[in-house]
Amino acid sequence: MSSDSDSRRRFLAGVAAAGAAALAGCSGLPFTGAEERREAPASLPPDVVGSIQWPASPFPATVSASIAEAHESRARGLLDDVPAEPDVPNAAVARAIADDREQATRRVEAEVADEWPVDVLSAWRRRREDAAEVRGAYRAATGSDDGSDLAARRRGVRDDRGALASALEYRAGSPTEAVLAYEPVESLLAECEGYVAPRVTYPDDPVAEPFRAGEAVARVERASAAAADAAGLREAYLAERGGRDGTAPRWASLVAAAEGLRGSVSRTRATARERTGGEEPFADEDLGGTVAQELVAVSELRIESAVDDVRRASDAGEYATVAIEAGTALAEIEAYRAAVGEIRDGEHRAVPSESSVRSAAERARTAVGEVVDVGDPLATRLVRPGLEIVGYVADRIDEGYGSARRSQTELAYAALYANVVPAAAAFVRERLARGPVGDD
Known part of the structure; x- marks a missing residue:
């Protein structure tokens, strides 16, 4: 689901x-x-x-399966970076990361509910977020400090979201079609904005707080996925309607x-x-x-x-x-x-x-x-x-x-x-x- x-x-x-x-x-x-x-x-x-x-x-265009496949590939790649038996000095942390990895893997393997393409993408964003949280916690627990890289990535995601939002002209064949095409895009931009905000900050000492580090990483991953989906849905709609020549703002x-x-x-x-x-x-x-x-x-x-x-x-x-x-x-x-x-x-x-x-x-x-x-x-x-x-x-x-x-x-x-x-x-x-x- x-x-x-x-x-x-x-x-x-x-x-x-x-x-x-x-x-x-x-x-x-x-x-x-x-x-x-x-x-x-x-x-x-x-x-x-x-x-x-x-x-x-009701989305007025075909949504390519490649968008969901990109999420799946990313989620699997993140989990592949974490061994099934993490070599972490703290045994309790190692067990928790191993358990989280197993759960995230089960989610990736689970069937996605057959509702609408926007729901399929939502399911994969969540799975990708879970995988990123496991990897982020593992890297923190093993001594990798991803704080600087995460801050840079957050800025990049925020800039991408801002560029897409500012260029949203609601180009469509009709006002009603614009509503159906851009409501999910707006929802994704709002999701991105909520997750990219640093409400969970990366810890100064990631080894001491690996799960907080994982959560911080996961939120930016989810924001990035939401921004990508927003761009993907808009591009899918415009491509099917002939771009600027086939639509009006x-x-x-x-x-x-x-x-x-x-x-x-x-x-x-x-x-x-x-x-x-x-x-x-x-x-x-x-x-x-x-x-x-x-x-x-x-x-x-x-x-x-x-x-x-x-x-x-x-x-x-x-x-x-x-x-x-x-x-x-x-x-x-x-x-x-x-x-x-x-x-x-x-x-x-x-x-x-x-x-x-x-x-x-x-x-x-x-x-x-x-x-x-x-x-x-x-x-x-x-x-x-x-x-x-x-x-x-x-x-x-x-x-x-x-x-x-x-x-x-x-x-x-x-x-x-x-x-x-x-x-x-x-x-x-x-x-x-x-x-x-x-x-x-």
Whole structure:
């Protein structure tokens, strides 16, 4: 599983934990990835959710396998520099490095989840980072001081990232295609920026702190990999679209759309609160122990996260990302509004069972599938949270952790979310098309 997949699993688990805490009166619990609220052990069969096929990637170009292969080659080369039985004076350090090398090797050999090319690249960046950490710790423990070289490499990565970011004109065939092409590029540039910052410094005495040295090396390795992937994705897209002759800069359109979409999210959220009865629409009802209770709590928390993502991307000047996050946030808000309406109509109040979980899974798979079948890349990108939820619930049940109530809640939400994605995609596309006529 890719690091993005791991992060999404932690987010979904965190929403589950935070939702449970909110129900218990602890709504301030952050998304920490803590364990779900304790309930009776799951008695659901592994096939209760069923499988869901990931659609073709919405990235508007073919991503060459050579990009991932470069990461794999680099990761294997880094691990080859570390002997299986390190000759390190400190026996405990030697054992720890050997164990880390074995784990990193297993990750390199593991199959990568077949989702989208951006996820494959993410998985390999993480594996490359792990390999670099092992090698960095080994070199430090054996007396090599890589501090100066690491500082120089960090500067080089930072310069490469800056050059790519400053030259980002969002050249594309249309504003919508620019969003799909450059959102992953922006994400990679942000990842690079986060890892290249010297938050973990190389120690003055690497022999005394080999694992800190390894972590410092690994962060720069990850930053370098992210910058390379950002450049690779941009080049892949432009090459397939005929370069400068086949594209036009869409920067001005994306800036205008981003500003409008941020405002739309804020207004839609306020309107939804007003029309659903404020922050506690069911304050006068006893929904304790029902799917309805968890559905409201989880929906509210997902909205908070989505709105925060819009704000962060807007503040960072990540205009393609704003469009995607705004579309997601609008769909989250509408899903919440639909959930409240269904609960008021008497739905989601019955005690969940294997049969009701199966029905919820079928509705979720159908709703997601209907979005995908239309063949709209923007809607496919926006429906990703629904795909992730279905897969996450199936995994949790297979691992023996998915309670019937929690599983049905997540699946019900996935269906509600997928049902409103087409409208959210149409709104985002209209905002993008409304941008300035003369892009610069």
